[in-house]
Amino acid sequence: MLSRRNRILIVGAVLTVGMFATVLLQAPPATQTVDALMDRPDAFVGQEVAVRGEVQDGTIDNSTARFVLEGESLTLEVSFIDAAVSNGLDDNRTVYAEGVLKFVDGEYVLEASVIKTSCPSKYEEEATSA
Numbered sequence: 001m002l003s004r005r006n007r008i009l010i011v012g013a014v015l016t017v018g019m020f021a022t023v024l025l026q027a028p029p030a031t032q033t034v035d036a037l038m039d040r041p042d043a044f045v046g047q048e049v050a051v052r053g054e055v056q057d058g059t060i061d062n063s064t065a066r067f068v069l070e071g072e073s074l075t076l077e078v079s080f081i082d083a084a085v086s087n088g089l090d091d092n093r094t095v096y097a098e099g100v101l102k103f104v105d106g107e108y109v110l111e112a113s114v115i116k117t118s119c120p121s122k123y124e125e126e127a128t129s130a
Helices: 004-025 034-039
Strands: 031-033 048-055 066-070 075-079 094-104 107-117
Touching: 031 034, 034 048, 034 075, 075 094
Parallel strands: 031 048, 075 107
Antiparallel strands: 048 066, 048 094, 066 075, 094 107
């Protein structure tokens, strides 16, 4: 029969291994830029992806729950109909979007489940009036 100490060590080891397995299996996808993702989007269709970019000016459409996320040279349409959206979603804001990349009607669309916006520019200098 195992001593009490050995049983506790075995239970602790099993719990530790289970915790590490959970962390490794549920690790969030690595964040990519819009340009990196759209450089080879076919490799990510149907997969969970995380992407960071800037909301293109004038593209937020609350009636269809879509906007365009832009990188330096490429863009990606984002559907946020089922997404948890943080406050501050606005034009020209840096956004982190996580969801499944789909190919719909000849276009790549990120069906987002999470959208987080960057902090407001409270750290930028205020414009001084002359």
